[in-house]
Amino acid sequence: EVQLVESGGGLVQPGGSLRLSCEASGFTFSNYWMHWVRQAPGKGPVWVSYINTDGSSTNYADSVKGRFTISRDNAKNTLYLQMNSLRVEDTAVYYCARDGISDRPIDYWGQGTLVAVSS
C-alpha cells in the first residue's frame, strides 16, 4: 500500500524557517517524481514544487522561488521541503504527493502537515 507521511509542520514567526519531511513506503520511491502541494484554509490546492527521480531537476511556483528548496534522499525514501523567509501567506496544509508514471498526474497524496506563520 502506498503511504506518504508528512512531518515537521508547526507554528513559526514571519521570517522564520521550517523543514518538512515526507516518508514514503509501499512503492519504489526512487522511480517517481515527487511534489509538494499546499492548501490554505478553505481554499483549493496550489502546486508548490516538484523534483525528478534523482534530484537533478527541480521546479518551483513563483510565489516560493528563492525561499523554498525541495530535495530527496532515495536511500531513506524521504522527500524534504526547506522553507526559509516564511510569510503569513505561506500558512497552509502542505501535502507530499507522488507523480504518476509516464505522463500521468499526481496519483497519491499524504495526509498533510499544517504550517502556520504568525507573530
Place this chain on the structure above:
Amino acid sequence: DIQMTQSPSTLSASVGDRVTITCRASQFISKYLAWYQQKPGKGPKLLIYHASSLESGVPSRFSGSGFGTEFTLTISSLQPDDFATYYCQQYDGSRPFGQGTKVEIK
C-alpha cells in the same frame, strides 16, 4: 499562466441525482486534465486522468469528458460517499488547480 475555472462553486443535490461539474482552461491543454475528490482533513484522491480515463478502483458512476479547454466530470447517480469537494487540475506544465466545487446534500 494557465488558469483553471470550475463551475459551479457549490452544488446541492440528492442521493441518486446525476451531477455535472465543468472545468475550463484559459489555454489549450489537450487531454492533460485530472479530477480529484477531497474530503475534510484528507488529501485529494485521483478520480480521472487524461480527461476521461478512470483511475483504478474508482466507481464507474464517475466519468470525465472533454479536450482542449472544456471539460466535465459527471457522477451518474450520486451516492452518500460522494458528498465532497471536487477539483480539476491541468498537469502539463504549471499544474494549476481549479477553485473547487463542493457537492452538498440538498
